Amino acid sequence: MGSLVDPAFVQAPEHRPKPTAPEAAVGIPLIDLSPILHSPIPAAGGAAPPAISRLLAEVEAACLEWGFFQVINHGVPSELLDNIMAASKGFFALPAEEKRQVRRDDVNPLGYYDVEHTKNVRDWKEVFDFVVEEPAVLPASAEPGADEFLPLRNRWPEYPPGFREACEKYAKAANELAFKLLELIALTLGLPANRLNGFFKDQSSFIRFNHYPPCPSPHLALGVGRHKDGGALTILAQDVGGLDVKRQSDGEWIRVKPIPNSYIINVGDIIQVWSNDKYQSAEHRVSVNSVGERFSIPFFFNPALYVMVQPLEELIDEEKRPAKYNAYNWGEFFKSRKNSNFKKLEMENTQIYHFKKAV
Ligand SMILES: O=C(O)CCC(=O)C(=O)O
Numbered sequence: 604m605g606s607l608v609d610p611a612f613v614q615a616p617e618h619r620p621k622p623t624a625p626e627a628a629v630g631i632p633l634i635d636l637s638p639i640l641h642s643p644i645p646a647a648g649g650a651a652p653p654a655i656s657r658l659l660a661e662v663e664a665a666c667l668e669w670g671f672f673q674v675i676n677h678g679v680p681s682e683l684l685d686n687i688m689a690a691s692k693g694f695f696a697l698p699a700e701e702k703r704q705v706r707r708d709d710v711n712p713l714g715y716y717d718v719e720h721t722k723n724v725r726d727w728k729e730v731f732d733f734v735v736e737e738p739a740v741l742p743a744s745a746e747p748g749a750d751e752f753l754p755l756r757n758r759w760p761e762y763p764p765g766f767r768e769a770c771e772k773y774a775k776a777a778n779e780l781a782f783k784l785l786e787l788i789a790l791t792l793g794l795p796a797n798r799l800n801g802f803f804k805d806q807s808s809f810i811r812f813n814h815y816p817p818c819p820s821p822h823l824a825l826g827v828g829r830h831k832d833g834g835a836l837t838i839l840a841q842d843v844g845g846l847d848v849k850r851q852s853d854g855e856w857i858r859v860k861p862i863p864n865s866y867i868i869n870v871g872d873i874i875q876v877w878s879n880d881k882y883q884s885a886e887h888r889v890s891v892n893s894v895g896e897r898f899s900i901p902f903f904f905n906p907a908l909y910v911m912v913q914p915l916e917e918l919i920d921e922e923k924r925p926a927k928y929n930a931y932n933w934g935e936f937f938k939s940r941k942n943s944n945f946k947k948l949e950m951e952n953t954q955i956y957h958f959k960k961a962v
């Protein structure tokens with residue numbers, strides 16, 4: 604095997620992974636969701652039974668200290684994850700011409716893609732994206748070219764058989780978990796459990812299949828370059844390790860240990876803004892290796908494209924806790940990120956600090 608990779612994949616020296624990611628003695632927190640597996644989430648935190656109050660304290664600490672945690676006893680049936688993992692592996696194993704039948708293009712950002720960039724450096728991976736809820740009717744302005752982002756139409760490959768069904772069943776179950784996590788997070792902010800739910804009517808959530816093939820130069824390239832997720836929450840399934848999280852306390856990159864039938868949850872930029880910086884969206888990246896391939900499936904839980912994102916008014920006090928961000932439109936943000944991942948651009952991609960208020 605050669606030791607050279609195309610220069611498009613090569614990270615700047617300061618962003619290259621170390622040969623071995625440190626095994627942290629204490630990694631991201633592991634949270635057992637069994638208190639909410641069979642009992643409903645209370646409408647307000649004050650009235651919560653002790654097991655749920657303890658759970659809320661764990662979620663709050665994890666969001667404060669890491670912006671990342673793993674969950675077990677999450678209620679997503681394991682066969683749904685097994686089926687979607689098998690569908691993903693079956694799809695990526697198809698010949699390239701077959702995968703290109705459902706290739707992403709300038710008009711529709713969904714489907715197969717193998718030339719993604721993060722911060723303008725190419726990622727060592729191939730992906731397949733589909734939205735969790737397709738809009739019922741195409742907006743009138745969605746003629747090709749009118750706005751390249753409106754027709755969020757899924758593209759379903761013909762093979763492997765059962766692909767679409769596996770995707771749709773998993774999406775439904777993961778979406779239920781996403782709402783539970785959203786409600787827990789609202790409670791940890793001292794808000795009613797359902798305070799954030801309305802933003803997800805007409806949600807723009809999508810599921811991504813990531814396939815990271817073995818890489819001849821894992822010390823030069825990354826599966827996904829360092830980044831923060833722009834949406835509200837991410838629910839990630841991985842088969843083998845490779846995800847590195849930047850620890851907030853000292854900036855060290857920590858490898859997340861795979862735990863069977865668990866999900867890795869991270870707070871995205873939108874929760875950082877809603878919480879007015881109480882919670883931080885943590886930087887993360889994916890390292891690759893020269894021996895084995897890796898598969899992961901993130902569920903990006905995103906509000907409706909028309910939502911204006913801004914610090915929640917209940918958390919703002921003009922005197923003591925002024926809003927740290929100006930409002931921005933999620934659809935615009937999402938579109939600009941998607942475009943910069945699609946094409947290598949000369950400029951920096953959109954980040955929430957661009958909306959930070961001057962102090
Ligand atoms: O593959 C992974 O573990 C994470 C991928 C990721 O961070 C992303 O797609 O945003």
Ligand SMILES: [Fe+2]
Nearest residue numbers: 830831832887
């Ligand atoms: Fe990510």
